[in-house]
Amino acid sequence: MSWLSTRMSTYQINYFMRSSVSEASLALQRAGQELSSGRRADMFGDLGPRAGIAITMRAREENTQSFLDANNVLEHKLDAMLLSVDAVRAPVEEVMQLALLNQESAGTGAFAIQQQARSALEAVLSSLNNSFNGEFLFSGTSSEVPAMNRWSEVNPGTGLSPEDVMAAIIGTGPTDVGSANAIVAELDQLFAGTHGTAGYNYEETFYNGTPELDGSSNPNERIKGRLDAGQELTYGIQANDPAFRDIIKGLAMLATVDIEQIPDPDAYKAWMQEAVQTLASGVQGGLDASANIGFSQNLVEKAKERLGDLSMVQRNQIASYENIDPYEVATRMKGLETQLQASYSVSTRLSGLSILNWYR
Template structure:
């Protein structure tokens, strides 16, 4: 008959107990960490093949949040653009109102028109040189440098100042209606950037230094764009060489270069004032269209951002279902492990007191 010795030494028992305590301690530490973070301590072990889905969802959510952040920045930029264009329109409208009062003949305020127009030019140019986060809003793609040259400043690339360009055409002012018409045509050509007498005097040479409206082949240059999400892009660039701003500065330049209160010939006066008023009126209407477009773009950005935030909620819930732990379940596990450790410590302590000497007493 074979007998099996099932007795276990106290050393073996202590070894087993220590191993059990170590295992329970590690599990308790992991459970405590899970309770604190709300996530599985070992995500890949817990999810297995599903961990790839969790990682992909996190990448998608990170991309979504990057679009939300970019859209919020774009919304602020559009708000700055809208404020600048509204400021320009108010400035133009103020000069236009005074000009209309003096349209057919000099009336009250005619002597102040030149100074008002000069101050308005400074205000408009300052608004067109508005920047946001280091980018010049109205410069187009070439947004590192201010797009507009100040009225009296000399453009280093052409050697002319905007004021000098207009004064070279107007001189002491139009002496008669025929000469006024010639001057008006030359000024129109300057602001259309088609002044053949000296191309360096054109708007897109001396006045404006941002992205030209047309490239070398006569095709429209690309505008500033933003990607609102992976499937939607928005063209939102407003440039200081857009027709509305050119018209605003053309009308103001005509009034700033001539003291109309000193023009004695009625036909000459009316021809000059009518052209300036028409230019300012067209500018006011054009700038209103720009502000409307910017407002629509703001709505598009807001809608896209809201859609992304709704998608983000769903994505975060999906990630949470995979990665998060049940707090009640983890709390119960911690309580069980603590009870297990307390029992193990108690048994270990009693085993430590066992010895042959204690038995022989």
């Protein structure tokens, strides 16, 4: 009969015990990390192939958050645009009301119209040069430059100021109906951009932003924003839009001419009627611009709500993959602590064994 005897040395036992203690300690450390963070410490080890799904979902959520951040900025930008457009209309309406009172003949307050129109003009130009986050709001895609040239400031591109151009065209003002109509016709060319004299066009001396048309006479692109992966919003309002051209034209007509000095009553009526009608058209265009901004704000708000709902779904899906059950982890930690205590106890008892103790 043969006997198979398997022996294990004290060294081997200590080695295995140390290895067991090390593994349990690492597992306990990992469990503690998971309990403190609420997430799996080794997502790939725990989830295997499903870890790729979690990574894809997190990338989608980051993309969603980037759209939400961009929409928040756009929302504030639209708020600034709306405030600026409203600020443009307010002084214009005051001038228009005073002009209406003096439309047929120079009466009470006529002496103040020129100065009030000049002040309103400066306020309008200032509002159209408002900026947000370093970008000028009404310059179109050329948002790095102010939209408007100031009234008496020389445009370096033409060597003229808006005041110079208006004074050159209007001169001392209309003297009869014929001259009033001729000056108005030339002003129409100026603000439409069809005047034949260099520098005597709105987009040359008055306006500095993106032109209405490109070199091929096609409309230039407006400022756009992407609300989400499948929705784009064109929201750009520019200071060369018809409403603002009309506002500046009407104010410039009243700011350049002292209406009390127009000698002919019919010329006076023709001049004032043109100024009032132009201002009224500009104010109505400003109201339409405010309505368009409000519509854009509504679209941004709806996009934010939609993205917020999508983000909540995605975050819940990510949590189902990445997050841990704190009660399960706490139970596992308790088991690991018990295992370590047992291992330490056995190691202590083994370290006290020796052949001398056996001989005693």
